[in-house]
Amino acid sequence: MKIRMISMVVMLASAVFAVPDRPNIVWLTTEDNSANWYKLYNPEHGVRMPNVERLAKDGLVFNHAYSCGPVCSVARSTIISGCYGPRTGAQYHRRQVPVAMPEGVRMFPYYLRQAGYYTTNNSKEDYNYLPSDKEGVWDESSGKASFRRRTPGQPFFHVQNFGVTHESQLFGDLPKGKEYVVDPANVALFPYHPDTQVFREKYAQYLTLNSMADAEMGRIIKQLEEDGLLDDTFIFHYGDHGGVLPGGKGYAHNDGLQVAMVVYVPKNWQHLVPAPRGSRIDGTVEFVDLSATVLNLAGAEIPEGIDGTPFLGKGITLDELNSRDTAFGYAERFDEKYDMVRFFRKGKYSYWRSYQPFNFDGLHNFYRYKQPAFCEWRDLAKAGKLNPVQSAFYEARPPEQLFDLEKDPHEITNLADDPAYADILFDMRRALQKKVKSLPDLGFYPEPVMLSESGGDGAAFGKMHKQQIAKLVDIADLQLAPFPEARARVAKALRSPEATERYWAAITCSAFGDQAMEFEADLKRIASEDSNRLVRTRAAEFLGLTGAADPAPYIFAALANCDDPIEVNLILNSAVLLKDAAGVKFDMSLVEGADWTQLGGLVPHRISYLSGGTGEVPKKAKGKK
Template sequence: MNSPLLLLLGFTAPMLASPDDATAADKPNIVWLTTEDNSANWYRLYDKNGAPTPNIERLAEHGLVFNNAYSCAPVCSTARSTIISGCYGPRLGAQYHRRELPVAMPGGVNPFPWYLRQAGYYTTNNSKTDYNFRKEDMKDAWDESSRKATYRNREPGQPFFHVQNYTQTHEGQLFGDLPKGVDKIVDPSDVEVFPYHPDTPLFREKYAQYLTRQHDVDSQLGKMIDQLEADGLLNDTFIFHYGDHGGVLPGSKGYARNDGLQVAMVVYVPRNWKHLAPAEPGSRVDGFVEFVDLSATALNLAGIDIPEGIDGRPFLGEDISLEELNERDTAFGYAERFDEKYDMVRFLRKGKYTYQRNYQPFNFDGLFNEYRYKQPAYREWRDLHKEGKLNEAQAAFFEPRPAECLYDLERDPHEVNNLADDPKYADILADMRTSLEKRLKGMPDLGFIPEPVFVSASGGEGEAFGRDNKERIAELIDIADLELVPFDEAQSQIAQALQSKDPLKRYWGLIVCSAFGDKAARFVPEATKLAASDENLLVRARAAEFLGLSGTGDPVPVLVDVLRTSTDPIEANLILNTVVLLRDGEPGIPFDFSKVEGAPWFQRKKGIGNFVQRRIAQFRGE
């Protein structure tokens, strides 16, 4: 017989008599139902143009909806590494997708399911892991982690923590058409196209396909909820639903912007544990929550002490008040390497404003990435740009960016109108800039150490390496931030950086020169010398990049030479990003890969070597 609560929820599977539904359990169960690659704006629960998700909406009626939930990274391995550790990725060297060097968990911290196991929980994961950490650090996280993992294998009455992952909304689902027999839930002519996308039949078709996928995955979630009901567990089980990061149409997944980071977060609150929720079921919470908070939240619900070494804070459980929770108004995000494509962007939301800091502003978002461009909409977007058929907002994806951007989400939810140069917002911009700088220096942010240097120097001990190099990283941040002041004020410090004995200061000084472009012409002689003879290959490549972007020198001989000389595929891949930038963007410099085919890194087939081969195939038009 169904309970009144379940009838209200709309579930009608028969209740099974079991010890679990006789009395309240000693500890609450926790279930996470995660979907892939979907921003909050794909849900009707968050946006009137989103997909209907009746099962998630019914959970919300008897739980909490978090209006401002954020993944810390816009791609899965980095986002999941943040969740499992409770730590921001750039503090540990876990911010790359995918990892080339598995890194260590921070000292004194275990994957959070380990703590649940120690407290008697049965922990199961079905089934995605995709962590950037060492296997030995992960081995004791789960009792079961596989496609067959289920909480049903626990001992009678044992509390459990279970993760169920659903892939129907993954980016790869948009590489082709919907499966046969699946009808779109919306006509493509009725969708509302984001302002930065071209309004074409193909884009509208992909919107309709994705909304359909979003609706279909909700029915899969419903089956798991039915199972929990049938097992008599709903009165003692917190059910979380969230997407693993934003996405999925071009310009969201992989990019540290609101559409790539803001996710749905809905938590069903069980009747027997209502006292662990800060608001009544059916409420919406405005306070900001981040993926870095999920581990602390799970532990707090279970009554387990939260490790001192993590960055997150609980948003459910004992001693969490709605008043305090609603005072949380900040979210932090980061994007760096996605497969073979490098960038470095940091994101900060505070209140209604978002701030994006582009540390390589001469780069452009649409820089080639082999996996990204399997999506037909990406290819059409690029082709329309080449044909000059995009408006200003749509073309921005393929053009250099400002070093910093400021957006008002209430007026501009898709971050099109940059307010950074508007004097009316100068104080807000300064506050966001200062807040981000303090955060990055305090971590410290290992993104300022180029990945090949980090890999060779850290041995994967990211937290310890960052601690040992905290002052150096702060100095590199100061050099990078010279991009934000007038050139006349910055030039003396740029000169010092280019003449520094520290190769990473020279490296960042040259990035700043490229950001200033023609204004930095006085440094062309110094850059020419560095390109020709610096002992560091990355410095030579950045010098060639500056000369190529400014049109003051031929970068090809230098780049060919450094690629021939490099023995490190990670280093070569970073340099190849410069090649792609100069070839596909302005000034459109041709490059012959046959001249580097004998390089030591060229034939490597595993790890990042695969990305290198894709890069080469792209250049050859294969």
């Protein structure tokens, strides 16, 4: 009897102290938060974050980590799917119509649940995918979700989001009772920002908010420690994209995409990482890789249909990881504001491809301009009180730009026209062209066209139209050639029977500006007579940007009797561009058959702004959803 009791005690002790057969995984995610703000990444001007630094001391710091999208719904859709947004149609912020996950691919926590993990999310989702795609993904996703409600001994995957660093926290002052952790007089401003008291205070405020976020993360780390879980739990900390001062969030620039990525490595699972605890990793990792990485750490199968590659777990070597040197990013519709920029990094160089370069960065967006720093920047630009670097945010951009990130981390000095960098520019251009064609990139179809013709299955639509998308890329890339070389192909595309080809030909004419004035008569005809209202709008855009004609009557005609709010919003983006860039006035009461109160979504924000308002719309006036 005595021997039996001793055996039972030994068995119970073994059960308590046994190493689990799979690690736990926790994500601590802050919002709108680039690597610039951390002392870990910016030793001279970043803020101390003791809890994140504790994770780094016993973990890995990734020197080159990239969100694929510079805004939350796009970034989070990339993470949860493991797929690049432009391949599925999830690259728009925020979704107007949800799109489907690619066939055979589930949101990745589904695979963890199938493998026995307890999966929880507290609490932000913000996915651009169908609600049905979320079935079976989370055991709980709410403001109360916790790993503590799992079955005893069950491995878990838990996401904890922290909103204290969100851009909205800069609309006002610091929370009552809080003081700046750094004097505004001592902050280091990015070179493209004006040196004003408002900007200095917002910098100091954001550094302080990061300090507050660190304290909040410390409470979760303490929970894990109290529960005796630290030795078996990987803890990832990252910002959900870059930001948050103007020019970061929403823009496919390095400041909008590069994030902190710190991964605490538990003692019992050090064999799953390719470097000792306390190391810094130079290889480039992307958000599209996160799902594959978690599944690899958990020993779960990685679905074939995703785009990501694991950077931790079995089979990953340090040499291979450090050889990774590319990142891809995308910015398209950001709330009601349309643009189309693709970002590509290779080694120390970054490349921006602005497919609609006349769509300057500072184009009005009602939510962005709630931030005092944004408003001041625009006021100073209008008053002519900015230097050339600071004023570039409010001017048309070159179609392509090249930067040396080691010398120029905030991407100020464009090397694209420097003959010494011609070979590098050519290589970066070709790499980006190959990327967008291979996806294929659905951004080359206007959003309302892609949604209506795909039925919401963007990935399948892209496969079917891969050759056509490649052709549209080639038309858009005529912008990169000298106009005399591009002239004949532009003329041919303007006469194409395919509306999307005429659409990109008109955009390309606007990119060339006055150089393309020989097409004035053709574009006036297209603006008046084309069978496609979006093509007519792009032709009118050219006429307004070049001063060849008053674009308003053409825009009004394109809007007449249009009842698709997504199509209307895209047309209105051209109207706002013409208002902001060329001073064109639009009396929206002149649009025939228009009852703006019946069009919901983003349309009321544009109508408000074009009618002399700020773009803010009372909730009761936002119309149908």
